[in-house]
Structure formats: C-alpha cells, structure tokens
Amino acid sequence: MSATTRFCPSPTGLVHVGVLRTALFNWAHARHTGGTFVFRIEDTDAARDSEESYRHLLDCLRWLGLDWDEGPEVGGPHGPYRQSERHDIYREVAAKLLEARHAYESFSTPEEVEARRLAAGQDPKLGYDNADRDTTEAEKQAFRDAGRQPVLRLRMPDEDLSWTDLVRGEVRFAAGSVPDFVLVRGNGVPLYPFTNPVDDALMRVTDVLRGEDLLSSTPRQIALYRALTDIGVAQGTPRFGHLPLVMGEGSKKLSKRDPQSNFDVYRERGFLPEGLINYLALLGWSIADDRDVFSPQEMVEAFDVTRVSANPARFDLKKAEAINATHLRALPVEEFVDRVVPFLAGAGLVAEPPTAEQDRVLRAIAPLAQERMVVLSEAVNLLRFLFVDEVEIEAAAAEKQLAGESAVQVLDAATTALGELDGWSTAAIEAALKAALVDGLGLKPRLAFGPVRVAVSGRTVSPPLYESIELLGRERTLARLAAARGVAAG
C-alpha cells in the first residue's frame, strides 16, 4: 500500500544528523511503498528561522539524494510548502474549529494558571487547567475591553487517546492527562502543534515518522485530527511511527550543540552520500542478520518501518567511518577520481578540471590510494607529494626515518641506484632499490625503505613506494632524495 510521508524541518541553525536520519526513513518508506515523499518547511518561528538555513536544508537533502515529490522548488498540488506562506490557511481552519466549538478562546495568562495550580495545592508543572472552557460571552467581552487577547485552545476529548505506533505498537495516554493546548497565539500567530497536523491533513500525509521526542505530543495531534476530520479538513488520522532517538557520547540525546551532530562536518570530511545513508540507516534499522553494507537502492527495496528498532541508538563515528570506507573502496576508479578531485582542487593541488597530466597521475594512483582511505579529504595529505615540486617533510616523519645513522647510507645508495637506472618503470625501480638497499646494504626492508618513502612523500604513510616513484619521475625523485639527505645529514 503506497504511503505519503513527509519531512518537515524548521530552518533553524545547523542541520542535525538525527534530523536527516528521520528524513531518510520517511523517504525510504515512501519509496519502498511506491508512495509520495513530501518536503515541507516549518518556518513559523520568524525569530529563529533563516533563509540561509532553509537553502542549506535543501542542499543537504539533494546531496544525500533524497528526492522529494512535492515541496520547495518542485511544487505540488498542496502548496505552498513553506508554512510562512500558509497563514491564510491556518486562519481559516482556526475559525472553523472555533465555530464548531472544537476550539475556544482562552484568556488566562500563564501567571494566572500557575497561581491557580498553586492555590489548589498542585504542581504548576501540570500546566493549563482547562479553566476557560466555559467562559461566557460577557466575560470574554470584559477581557477584551481590558485589552486582553485570547489564545485559541483545542478542547481535548474526555477519553483515553491511543494509537498503534508503527514501530512501538499500542501506545495509550489516559483521559485528562493532556490539557487543552494552544493552537493560535494571542497575537494571531499559529503554533507548531496546530500547523503541523493541518498541513499533514491538507497534504494527505498517511504515515508520520518522527523522533521519539515528539511521542508525548501525539495524543494532542490525534485529538486535533479528530476535530479536523469532523470539520472536513482532514480525511482521518494518519499512522504514526516514532523513531528511536540518536544519542551522542554518554547516554544523552545528541544535542544540536554537540559538534558530532553537525551534518556538515561529515560532508566536509569527505563522507560519501551513500556511505552516510548506509550508516544513518543502521541507526535503528538493519537489512539482514548477516550484512550491514548496502546501497540506497537496496535500502529502499528492503525497508520496512515496522521492523525499525525502538531502542535509542548511539552515533558511533568509528563504525560510520568503517561503513564509509567500504563504500569508498567499492567505487569504480573513474568515479573515485571524480569525487576526490574537488578535495584536491580545494587544497590547490590540481586544477578543476585537472590538466591532462594531473588526470594521468590521478588515474594511475587512484586504485592504490582508494584502498587506504576512509574519507575523501584524506586524499589531500596522501597524494599531495605527487602534485607539488618539493615536499615538505613532516617533522615526525623526519624524526622517525631520517634520524638514524643508516638513513644517509640508504639515501645515497638509492640515489645512485635510481640515477643509473635504465627504464623508469615500477618493476625496474623495485628491482634496483631492492638490489641496492636490501642486498647491497644488507638492511631489513623496513629499515631500507622507510627513509626513501619519507624522502619521496614527506610522510611515513603513502601509496605503494615503487609506483609512487615511477609517477613522480626521475628528476623529482632524485631532487627529493638529495633534499632528504640534507635533512638526514643534519
């Protein structure tokens, strides 16, 4: 049965990984059922919303490949898709609710409510006390004359509210445990608990998948849905599925302030969209008991909300990286090159697009680099030596490999061997170096090649040595050996 799901973030500040996990599950559910994925922006809080954040949200979804059927820049039959452009709709629905007596005007101030609770010997945390349900017209007029503006509240039904949650099963809240809540502020601005169900109803959303942090507001939404159905705005109540929270280090909800929650850092570090999707999917869902690497397409085929776990999930960077590394290694070489170029270009190492020579080198080194990287940004340090004239030798690398007494010997022997070499090929280079260093100097391979690697790449970690030397060419190789010898000799 095809489902209509939606993703409805508010454009405030940074994009949280948990928010995108929610987007992913909604998208996967819609796609799996051959349904519709709606993207709506909930910008009803002018004080916190920003245009920049709005643009960024669209960019994140597009980057991940979560395409929407209805929403900003795409349109659809139920637009507009930004709540800031839907105020007339809310005003109209609010009036109908008031007229049908599902909602009523409430003049109590928060201070008055608290005072009443205290006077009754009750905890003020109980919230609003439904005291204004039966305010008479005369009383209302008196308040108005005194300059007070009422909020609009929904009259909650006097019965238990329950639903069958898509991920948790039966959930029930006792009658009377949820007070009448505010739909529209005194100044006429509609609130989230009102606009969200109204839009879902109007956009014909059938399945609402959202974070568990919204679980306790579901009874209110269900009550609102009944009222909306009664006045003909909704066609019934959607199904709800409350997804497990994404936790940070320790055991608290991954905060928006936590740097680990910022989606941008993963993108900037060079995570692959498919790698991140794969890992995010694992936060509450699994494709099979013996497999956890899969493509977005495979996820769509297999996704079943009903099998989502109800347990909170901790975000594990190590695992995210491992999953991403697997996707990175599985990339066709040309694809890998395409994705790595923006990072190299960003560091000023290659042109964008690369020159013919840069392209040749990249294609040659790519398969060797690919299997020793976890994220794309690592290519910058791993491959820098191939795209510069002179390398800067890392201090730690120099200390480790060029400080020993054999380093000068090794570099001299390598210089001689490579300087006289006929035919600059990987095989010839390997044979020459082994003959000169391992056989000639009688050194263990580990000792023999360490200084050469540092001389050539500037680092202790690099792509395979002989191939790297071949790509570097004789001239630059000999120059680097000479430069390193200077360092080694002190």
Place this chain on the structure above:
RNA sequence: GCCCCCAUCGUCUAGCGGUCCAGGACGCCGCCCUUUCAAGGCGGUAGCACGGGUUCGAACCCCGUUGGGGGCACCA
C-alpha cells in the same frame, strides 16, 4: 513531581516459544600477508539487567523491580 518510551556483547543490531551453551558488524586483541601505513585473510574477546509468573519448554509472552531515555511553553 507527573506522563510516556526503552532494556541482547563496550557500540549498532539479528532473534518474532524449541533449530540459541544466542548470529552479524564496528571496536579491541592475536596470527598471516607485507616496502611504511592501510587494506585483505584467519582466529579470539565480550551480551540475553534482576525477580516473579505462564508453559513440557522462555532472550523471546505477562507482572513487578531496577536502570536508562524523552516530554511536560502563547519553541519546533
């Protein structure tokens, strides 16, 4: 405080009454391969929170306890 959710290796999970002295993945620890670092291969470490039921039989069902989490706005 009140309401609600959750409970299998350190972490993410498989398990939907017997096929589980609990499977996979990440991490961690060995070994192999090896020109560094990785990758890869092989092996290992580690878990059903506790107590009662129900049942011939419980990781799976029920109740309770404990523990963890979330929510209690004229924010979203």
